[in-house]
Amino acid sequence: MIPHRDILERITDILARSKDVLILEHEKPDGDSIGSGLALALALSSLGKKALLLSQDPHPSMYDFLPGRHLYTMVSCLGPEDADPDVTVFLDCTGPERAGKALEYAHSETWINIDHHISNSGFGHVSLVDPDAAATGELVFFLLKAMGVEIDEDMATCLYVAIVTDTGGFRYQNTGPRCFHVAAELIDKGVNPSFVADLLYETRSLSSLMLLKNALQALEVYKNGRLATIDVTKAMLEDAGASFEDADSIVNYPRSIAGVEVALCFKESPDQTAVHLSLRSRSKVDVSEIAGLLGGGGHSRAAGAVVQGSLEQVKARVLGVLDGLDIWADS
Template structure:
């Protein structure tokens, strides 16, 4: 499959690159890594996200070129990265007809094969690792700008090498990116030590909603639209919130309820390994990885919580 993708890159000249809604570090890192690499090859590249680039990733090369709307023109290929499901790339892409073919690159366990070519490896630590494999298989060196993006993809999706997907390839890629000139402290400072004060104010409100099950193996927090209004924040600043209930001793599954619009919630699941939360999310029309998954649910916060907690009782 990688050889076929390399052949498409060589044969084509215009590329659209996109990823999922509310892009995380792997989504941004992998898409900008690919964009930097393709531009270095002299290709015509457009990067489109249906949601803005989160502030903490705007230091990455080409982050300032990401467009909110797809230009009305033809593209030979559209790379769709890290989405799991095609719908997560946004409604605009779904209705855009001026694309020759789709290439789907992903590491989600339950990924749709919607592309003409589908490079899916659930054992990969991050989609950024798959972009790395493509570049190396083509016989190209990873330049500094691309290395910054790949390193960011890997370090964020492995939780700074704390998650179970921190496999030998993850450490090997990170080591090579550092050898290419990436400064680990430079990245860590921008990702973890440059938070706006409002994020901590929002986190304080979220932690006040903490619930822990009687057995201590399930914990949950929530963020509502009212909290955003009170702190002057938005969903962009909630990245990583689910890790706080997950960090409690004895907790096996953490749940993060995030209100998207009145009566509609994004539910994020994180597991320490004993529970497959991708199967859990699939029961509610979502998906993801064994240890990290999510879905969308309608109802009041109490109703959504009751439904999720009742299901969790059957699998824990």
């Protein structure tokens, strides 16, 4: 049983008529956009088509084990005039602008939009947006089936990583029965779940652990224990020898405190002119609405925004916005 059969057939028709497919992931790509992008690129090349996954930013090194890297490149390695796609597929992007500089390469007549963010603008000539999908990778799995692709172990591993990472290892609220069905089929195709889990969740660099040690010094709790914040400054990164990406999962620590409903991580941008804010909630608060008030977006339990200003200015502004919300009553 394949959901969205009509839209998938339209996408399949377009891809069948195309020879050169450009696949775009969002800026600062995560496991979902990388995994679904590599899987689609591998599938298209198995059909004899030219497929390229293009990214504005490098893939984090934790995904180096994924197959299909020969089908991926960065905008810094290719000029826009060197791309001549028949069709462009946007994956995991709420709007075309999420592709960042890679958007300049999307000069095909046809755009396909595949995403699971509720805030997706519905752009593109064909758009498959399903907020009930745990990951864009889940939708790409159904696309490959509709295309009649023989999903091999490499494609399956990429799709499995897309689903595992976007569900936080099958722990987040978006973890529904369908993603387990898909995961089971992918394991049938040869995916090794414990191998993937060890690389994604049980392996850390020393620098990221040193960064955590520094960041925990900045842990603060407000609103009767319902709101917790943590900071990652440029100085902490330098002291730990850590990269900006090493700070990505730190927001999970304030969120893990018993009684906390909303957790925030304030990450100073490398040039210290802006702050990257990560928002998480446990069970009730829609943090995508809060992120929206700050010019960002995301999902109800996980969202983000980039706010201009120094760390102190941004913290004061964001805490002011949160203070005015009617979400702190004890339940």
